[in-house]
Amino acid sequence: MDPKDLQINLLLAVLKEIEAKYEYLLKKTERLSEEYKKHAYYDPLTGLYNRYSFQLLLELKLRKATRKNEKVAVVFMDLDDFKKINDSLGHTEGDKFLKLVGEKLSKLIRKEDILARLGGDEFIVAFSYNGGEEKVVKLVERIHKAFEKPLKLEGMTVTPNVSIGIAVAPMNGNDVSTLLKKADMAMYHVKERGKGAYQFFSEEIQQKVIKRVRIEEALREGISSDELFLVFQPRVNIPDGSLAGAEVLLRWKSKTFGDINPATFIPIAEDTGMIYKLGSWLANKVKGVVEQLNKLSRRDLRLSINVSVKQLEKPDFYDEFLSRFVRSDRKMNTAIEFEITETLVMQKFDEINTNLKKLKDLGFGLLIDDFGSGYSSFSRLKLLPADGVKIDLELIKDIDRDEKTYEIVKAIVSFSKVLGLKTIAEGIERESQLSILRDMGCEEAQGFYISKPLTEEEFIEVIERGKIL
Numbered sequence: 375m376d377p378k379d380l381q382i383n384l385l386l387a388v389l390k391e392i393e394a395k396y397e398y399l400l401k402k403t404e405r406l407s408e409e410y411k412k413h414a415y416y417d418p419l420t421g422l423y424n425r426y427s428f429q430l431l432l433e434l435k436l437r438k439a440t441r442k443n444e445k446v447a448v449v450f451m452d453l454d455d456f457k458k459i460n461d462s463l464g465h466t467e468g469d470k471f472l473k474l475v476g477e478k479l480s481k482l483i484r485k486e487d488i489l490a491r492l493g494g495d496e497f498i499v500a501f502s503y504n505g506g507e508e509k510v511v512k513l514v515e516r517i518h519k520a521f522e523k524p525l526k527l528e529g530m531t532v533t534p535n536v537s538i539g540i541a542v543a544p545m546n547g548n549d550v551s552t553l554l555k556k557a558d559m560a561m562y563h564v565k566e567r568g569k570g571a572y573q574f575f576s577e578e579i580q581q582k583v584i585k586r587v588r589i590e591e592a593l594r595e596g597i598s599s600d601e602l603f604l605v606f607q608p609r610v611n612i613p614d615g616s617l618a619g620a621e622v623l624l625r626w627k628s629k630t631f632g633d634i635n636p637a638t639f640i641p642i643a644e645d646t647g648m649i650y651k652l653g654s655w656l657a658n659k660v661k662g663v664v665e666q667l668n669k670l671s672r673r674d675l676r677l678s679i680n681v682s683v684k685q686l687e688k689p690d691f692y693d694e695f696l697s698r699f700v701r702s703d704r705k706m707n708t709a710i711e712f713e714i715t716e717t718l719v720m721q722k723f724d725e726i727n728t729n730l731k732k733l734k735d736l737g738f739g740l741l742i743d744d745f746g747s748g749y750s751s752f753s754r755l756k757l758l759p760a761d762g763v764k765i766d767l768e769l770i771k772d773i774d775r776d777e778k779t780y781e782i783v784k785a786i787v788s789f790s791k792v793l794g795l796k797t798i799a800e801g802i803e804r805e806s807q808l809s810i811l812r813d814m815g816c817e818e819a820q821g822f823y824i825s826k827p828l829t830e831e832e833f834i835e836v837i838e839r840g841k842i843l
């Protein structure tokens with residue numbers, strides 16, 4: 375070949391290669407920019423809009439709605455118990471679950487509505503409408519209905535509950551961040567009240583949520599600065615009126631809010647995880663009281679301690695809580711009883727069963743609290759390693775005034791006997807209630823008629839005096 379031709383051929387080959395490379399790079403750049411766009415505007419897991427695009431699109435929707443005199447609903451959804459799915463089935467299944475939720479939601483909305491995943495298990499829909507709020511309610515009900523059908527995951531089906539908070543423009547505001555904040559607040563309120571429902575934002579809710587957040591902060595502060603203390607409400611043996619022991623109850627005198635009762639702050643402590651810290655704190659305090667009882671040679675007295683299901687559900691329940699009550703002489707463990715509420719014990723039976731068994735194996739007592747307030751299946755009750763039931767004060771309240779209540783309590787006492795369970799009545803405020811319970815054969819009594827909850831000093835004094843009624 376002519377050397378010149380060779381050169382030209384070589385040059386052409388090089389050019390071809392450069393062209394191919396260029397083409398390849400161009401394609402790659404295009405692909406990357408597509409990917410980049412996707413990641414910047416879409417949630418890579420579900421393919422829905424992400425928070426950033428949601429905000430942009432909502433802004434546009436709000437402007438358009440103002441021009442057309444329309445309303446815009448912002449519907450904030452949070453999946454209940456998603457964390458549990460992630461923890462028990464793993465992240466791959468957790469991701470699959472979120473994807474399925476996204477698909478389900480996509481089917482419920484119109485093309486012009488905005489659906490996004492804000493992150494975690496939070497989804498959001500915004501849509502414009504005319505007229506009354508029944509349009510929003512309809513969508514929310516459709517969402518709840520759609521989630522009644524279980525989702526299939528590896529090895530199990532899950533029926534997710536969705537808590538929904540709603541804010542509406544222009545009533546609740548006309549800018550993106552206000553509407554998001556208010557819808558979130560309404561959602562938070564739903565979670566607090568028991569999940570799986572929906573709620574429109576209102577000023578009242580805002581006040582409640584703000585107050586709750588403040589109480590939360592105050593409680594965190596209160597635990598570390600010793601604003602909490604224990605009181606002891608005596609329990610007596612009905613046949614002879616002798617002291618049987620006491621229920622240990624938490625009290626909180628907040629610097630900011632004054633007295634706050636446990637019915638308010640225990641649920642907050644449970645939701646925020648502060649209950650575990652409270653548990654350790656309480657265990658240390660109770661230890662001191664037990665030592666005092668030893669000194670007074672009253673090892674026969676029982677202290678009953680309320681435990682939350684949240685505590686019992688934790689795998690480290692023994693290490694972090696229960697172990698602190700274990701006595702060197704194991705036989706003495708019987709002097710401590712744990713109270714757990716009926717409704718929760720039945721709902722979470724499988725989750726807490728192992729820890730309940732452990733508690734029993736160590737010799738501690740187990741009482742079913744507020745018995746008669748929820749519903750128990752007899753077969754489950756039979757399976758529970760319980761020693762006794764505390765009959766709910768709502769039933770005791772009317773025992774001397776209402777025939778039906780009387781019969782119910784009588785039945786509880788008699789079937790408890792059949793199952794070998796001790797019966798303790800709480801909330802006794804009159805002699806007439808006590809005497810009925812005595813006739814029924816109920817074993818122990820607790821209530822203001824016998825004694826109000828006492829401070830530690832007062833309780834020790836009662837023991838020393840040896841008399842209560």
Ligand code: C2E
Pocket residue numbers: 607622623624635636637640656680681682713743744767800801802803820821822823827
């Ligand atoms: P509970 O365990 O059923 O406690 C009995 C409640 O009834 C106590 O309210 C007690 O003060 C009240 N009570 C006692 N006698 C009478 C009476 O004759 N009449 C009326 N009307 N009420 C009476 P308290 O102390 O406000 O506790 C409320 C709930 O808070 C407790 O219900 C228990 O579920 C929870 N709680 C209290 N302390 C603790 C704790 O240390 N840990 C946990 N997890 N929960 C606790």
Ligand code: MG
Pocket residue numbers: 621680713743
């Ligand atoms: Mg109790």
Ligand code: MG
Pocket residue numbers: 743744764766767800
């Ligand atoms: Mg109770």
